[in-house]
Amino acid sequence: MTVAEAAQALRSGQISSSELTEGCLNKIDKLNPQLNAFITVTPEIARRQAAQADAELHAGQDRGPLHGIPIAHKDLLCTLGVRTTSGSKIFADYVPDFDATAVERLAEAGAVMLGKTGLHEHACGVTCNNPHFGPIRNPWDPSRIPGGSSGGSAVAVATGMALAATGSDTGGSIRIPAHYCGVTGFKGTFGLVSKYGALPLAFSLDHVGPITQTILDSALMLEILAGHDPKDPSSVRRPKESFVPAPEDPAAVLKSIHVLLPRNFFFEKIDTDVKRTILLAAQNVESAGATFVMGAVPDVNQLNAVANLTFAVEAAAVHEPYLRKRRASYGADVASNVDIGRAIPATAYVQAQRLRTRFQQVWRMFLDKADCILTPVCPIAAPPIGQNTVDVASQLEDVRVASTRLLRGINALGFPAAVIRAGYTPSGLPVGLQLIGRPFGDAQLLRIAHAFETALGVERLTPPDVS
Amino acid sequence: MADWSKAAEARGIELNETQKERLEAMEKSVTLLAAMIDWKEEPCQVFRVQEDPQ
Numbered sequence: 382m383t384v385a386e387a388a389q390a391l392r393s394g395q396i397s398s399s400e401l402t403e404g405c406l407n408k409i410d411k412l413n414p415q416l417n418a419f420i421t422v423t424p425e426i427a428r429r430q431a432a433q434a435d436a437e438l439h440a441g442q443d444r445g446p447l448h449g450i451p452i453a454h455k456d457l458l459c460t461l462g463v464r465t466t467s468g469s470k471i472f473a474d475y476v477p478d479f480d481a482t483a484v485e486r487l488a489e490a491g492a493v494m495l496g497k498t499g500l501h502e503h504a505c506g507v508t509c510n511n512p513h514f515g516p517i518r519n520p521w522d523p524s525r526i527p528g529g530s531s532g533g534s535a536v537a538v539a540t541g542m543a544l545a546a547t548g549s550d551t552g553g554s555i556r557i558p559a560h561y562c563g564v565t566g567f568k569g570t571f572g573l574v575s576k577y578g579a580l581p582l583a584f585s586l587d588h589v590g591p592i593t594q595t596i597l598d599s600a601l602m603l604e605i606l607a608g609h610d611p612k613d614p615s616s617v618r619r620p621k622e623s624f625v626p627a628p629e630d631p632a633a634v635l636k637s638i639h640v641l642l643p644r645n646f647f648f649e650k651i652d653t654d655v656k657r658t659i660l661l662a663a664q665n666v667e668s669a670g671a672t673f674v675m676g677a678v679p680d681v682n683q684l685n686a687v688a689n690l691t692f693a694v695e696a697a698a699v700h701e702p703y704l705r706k707r708r709a710s711y712g713a714d715v716a717s718n719v720d721i722g723r724a725i726p727a728t729a730y731v732q733a734q735r736l737r738t739r740f741q742q743v744w745r746m747f748l749d750k751a752d753c754i755l756t757p758v759c760p761i762a763a764p765p766i767g768q769n770t771v772d773v774a775s776q777l778e779d780v781r782v783a784s785t786r787l788l789r790g791i792n793a794l795g796f797p798a799a800v801i802r803a804g805y806t807p808s809g810l811p812v813g814l815q816l817i818g819r820p821f822g823d824a825q826l827l828r829i830a831h832a833f834e835t836a837l838g839v840e841r842l843t844p845p846d847v848s
Numbered sequence: 849m850a851d852w853s854k855a856a857e858a859r860g861i862e863l864n865e866t867q868k869e870r871l872e873a874m875e876k877s878v879t880l881l882a883a884m885i886d887w888k889e890e891p892c893q894v895f896r897v898q899e900d901p902q
Contacts (some may be wrong), residue, residue: 460866688875692876721867721874723855729878735885 384545384598389813391438391567397448398438402431402493402542405451408542409495416518418527418536420456420466422496423819425556430493437491441494447599451582453543453818455498455534457504458484458589459578468500468530468578468711470513473704474526474626481578482610483547483589490605499532504582505550505696505715507557507784508766512712516766519561520844521810525763528561528784530554534592535562539844545593545602551581551586552692553698553758553840556759559592559800560758563811563842565590565834567599570821571795575610583695586688586792594609594841596801596830600625605824617821623717626831634832636670641751645680648785650774651760654806659757661815662803662837670834674751681744684790687733691793694730697722737793744794745820754817755827759784762810787815797823797828802839809845851875 382390382401390396402559406424413419434449454460457467460476466472480488488494500515501509509517509532517532519525520540527536531548535558538546548555550568559566564573567590574589581587591602610616642663648656700719702712708716750753760773760783770777791798796817803814816833818826852875853868863871 683877683881686881687876690874690878717864717867720861720863721871724852724859724861724863724867724871725874726852726855728853729875730880732878732885735889736881739884739886 382541382542383594384446384450384601385595387394387450387544388448391449392443398431398434398451399428401449402427402451405495407718408500408540412520412540412542415523416520416540417428417515417535418498418517418533418540418542419453420468420497420514420533421464421497423463423494426463427493427495430488433816440836444489444491445605447487447605449491449493450491450544451495451600452487453495453498453534454484455531455546455547455548456499457549458547459580460484460494463497463499465505465580465847466514468502468511468514470832471707472580473513477578479578482575482612483606484578486605487602491791498531498537498546499517500533501530502712502715503700504530504551504554505578505655505718507553507781509791510766518766519763521563521763524765525810526561526766528558528763529593529662530758530805532558533655535559535564535566538562538564538592541843545591545598546592548592550588550590552580552688552792553785555588555590555592555789556758556813557784558799560813561763561811562804563802563813563844564591564592564594565596565802566600566800567596567603567827568602568791568798570797572615573619573797573821573823574606575608575613575616577612580700581730583692584700586692588792596799596827596834597626599799599829603827607823613631619821622824624754624827626828631835632670634828635666635836638752638829639672639674639750640672640676641676641754643678643756644675645677646782647678647756650776650778651757652762652773653810655757655760655762657691658806659755662814666833666836676750677708678754679740679747680788684740684793685737685786687736688789688793689736690725690729690733692789693718693722694725695722696723698767702782739826741794748796748819752818752831753826753844756787756815756817758813758815759787762806762812789837791817794820796820799826801830801834801837801839802841804839805842813831
């Protein structure tokens with residue numbers, strides 16, 4: 382059940398929040414031992430909040446579409462009185478005395494918190510093969526990774542353990558698991574959603590956002606999450622706007638837009654099945670009325686170089702004090718990433734920021750030519766757990782590099798990006814597609830993504846053995 | 849060995865071969881990209897005085 386469907390069912394009296402919540406808690410009991418999506422489950426909080434939501438709805442107090450909806454939070458968002466581990470040994474016993482703004486806003490909107498979902502240690506990786514809390518498993522094939530770092534959130538949503546979840550994205554951490562697990566993810570423009578209370582990884586690249594079953598659900602979540610927060614210095618002041626797509630004919634939306642399909646980089650080194658799925662989706666959307674333009678995008682390798690360097694230095698700045706004192710508490714891959722950041726000269730970081738501003742201008746002008754850019758999310762479907770390299774179009778590639786190279790640069794630009802279901806590979810693994818929009822064109826991007834989703838009509842399949 | 853790796857070693861940061869390769873690749877990229885910088889413009893807006901108390 383989607384958030385929108387559940388919201389309707391709650392208001393028509395078909396179901397109560399307590400029933401929805403019990404359904405999710407039962408699924409968690411049944412599936413979490415195998416899939417390991419949750420680090421902490423909070424049944425008492427969930428039952429109390431659900432009962433309150435029911436009582437309020439009964440009394441005619443309606444807080445909006447998230448009222449009474451059971452959701453999960455990525456375990457790097459601080460939660461008052463509930464431990465927040467960041468998937469790490471360092472924070473394994475950290476119990477915050479405050480809520481992250483995202484958590485606070487969703488609670489005020491009446492959402493019910495089921496618990497905290499697992500992630501790649503410190504959100505610094507894509508596999509969720511967590512050395513401290515165990516591997517998170519992909520529900521479509523438990524021998525495969527769910528992607529990360531917000532893997533637990535994506536698994537929870539894909540299986541119905543939660544109706545929606547929060548995630549964070551520094552180099553693809555919402556979009557990668559959305560693609561590998563067959564759900565929807567949205568990374569808004571940098572500054573749109575407050576990061577206050579999200580344990581940081583790279584302060585100028587981190588984004589908080591929703592992971593949901595549909596793009597409409599992502600829009601419903603964003604409606605609550607977006608908005609200026611004085612507690613986050615990167616939060617922007619903007620006039621209030623609605624992110625929820627108006628009910629309109631998707632064909633009319635598609636007929637009014639130009640979609641750019643990149644001729645270079647994005648489709649160059651990519652698995653055949655993934656490529657075929659994306660191009661078929663593009664063809665279907667074109668048949669439904671959208672105008673496609675083939676064109677060369679600015680050099681993504683250059684953008685990725687700047688993003689990689691920025692990420693490494695900022696992650697080192699966050700973790701260096703902990704790493705100095707407690708190196709043994711870090712997983713090898715995270716420690717290795719932080720060490721690289723420590724080795725980069727300060728001058729290189731400043732030059733990278735100058736280049737970043739330049740690239741932003743170039744990409745912004747480029748996006749004047751189209752309403753959005755359509756790309757693959759990752760060049761592969763979910764790889765097996767424990768595999769460090771993958772074969773991509775007959776070339777061996779590091780799993781982290783392969784999973785992030787089509788995404789990381791967008792974080793350096795700070796532009797919005799949506800991931801929706803495009804289809805499934807012949808072996809039954811999900812494939813998503815990415816739509817990149819103009820900065821602060823989040824509402825328009827959601828409208829386009831919603832039209833795509835409706836036109837494509839990709840079936841929301843349930844992972845095997847989950848129904 | 850690239851300059852960044854040497855400098856890191858001098859500062860006591862131990863890097864394995866894979867890390868050195870990644871670092872070298874980054875150094876090459878940034879050196880090449882430096883040609884795109886407009887050296888006359890302000891380096892970047894990393895600091896500004898806030899007018900309104902947050």
